[in-house]
Amino acid sequence: MWPILVVVFLTLSAVAQNWMDARRRAPQPVEETLYVSSGDALKRASLGFDGLTADIYWIRTLLYFGEKFEQQRGANQYFDVSKLELLEPMLNITVELDPKYIAAYRFGAVFLPEINADAATRFVERGIRNNPDEWRLYQDLGFVQWRRNRFRESAEAYARGSRLPGAPAWMQAMPALMLAKGGDRETAREMFLRLYEESDDPFIKQVSEEQLMLLDQNMPQRPRGREKGDRGIR
Numbered sequence: 001m002w003p004i005l006v007v008v009f010l011t012l013s014a015v016a017q018n019w020m021d022a023r024r025r026a027p028q029p030v031e032e033t034l035y036v037s038s039g040d041a042l043k044r045a046s047l048g049f050d051g052l053t054a055d056i057y058w059i060r061t062l063l064y065f066g067e068k069f070e071q072q073r074g075a076n077q078y079f080d081v082s083k084l085e086l087l088e089p090m091l092n093i094t095v096e097l098d099p100k101y102i103a104a105y106r107f108g109a110v111f112l113p114e115i116n117a118d119a120a121t122r123f124v125e126r127g128i129r130n131n132p133d134e135w136r137l138y139q140d141l142g143f144v145q146w147r148r149n150r151f152r153e154s155a156e157a158y159a160r161g162s163r164l165p166g167a168p169a170w171m172q173a174m175p176a177l178m179l180a181k182g183g184d185r186e187t188a189r190e191m192f193l194r195l196y197e198e199s200d201d202p203f204i205k206q207v208s209e210e211q212l213m214l215l216d217q218n219m220p221q222r223p224r225g226r227e228k229g230d231r232g233i234r
Contacts, residue, residue, distance in 0.1 A: 051098050053097050054094055054095075054097035054098035054101055057090070057094050057097060058094050058101065058103070060090070061087070061094060061104070061107075062203075064084070064086060064087070064090060065084065065087060065111075066203075068083070068084050069203070080114075081114035081115060084111075084115065085115075087112070087115065088108075088112055088115055091104050091107065091108045091112070091123065095123075095126070095127070095130070099130035099131075100130065100131060102127070102131060102134060102136070102137070103201065105124060105137055105140065106136065106137070106140055106199065106201070106204070107201060107204065108123045108124065108127075109123070109124045109137075109140035109141070109144050110140075110143075110195070110207065111203075111207075113144055113147050113148070117147070117148050120144050121144050121145070121148070124137060124140050124141045124144055127140075133164055133165070134164075135162075135167040135171065136198060137161075138157050138158065138160050138161025138162075138164070138167075138171075139158065139161055141154075141157040141161075142154045142155075142157035142158040142161070142178070143191060143195065145157060146178065146187075146191060149183060151178045151179060151182030151183070152178075154178045154182065155174070155175035155176075155178035155179050155182075158171055158174035158175045158178065159175040162175070170194070177190070185215055185218070188211075188215055189215045189216075192208045192211045192212050192215070193212060195208045196208035196209060196212065
């Protein structure tokens, strides 16, 4: 069995390297180089190594995202995720190949709402169905619903996730926060701070950090106390 695994791995590695070399030699349209329309076709081509193929396709998804990110930022443009037309289908294919691919679900929860909020919700709910014990996906669903101003649905998602093994204590406080003041800046800061702390993805961290900086810049100044003896807030 091991010789067969080695041969398949080397073959897939060679295919990936040839694809990257071809991109450097003769750039082709993104649709031709990065997007395969059928997850079933990839499954058949993977010869049973769905997880390895999912890894390769996930890398291609990140390459596509990174290329578009650099193009827009290089032109001094605001990064508009809605222009990434292939992001949703590429993420869907990744999780078709491997329904346990948590990183893909979490990436989609952050960026797909800018493209299609309904699709983003369905995508994360799909992740929960395939990984019902992963508390971070309930956090992500709560995040997506919060961005849609669906604070009751967000509270329900956090409440469900807070009951799972390994969920941190702060998850228990999020339902009340959503129901009490889901739309204010303090809540937004809490959401992006948690997202930054819980994610290992560099793109998610960068976007969360930028959002935190914007929120801090626009946060109203707290009233300053007077001189000694004053009991005002400092």
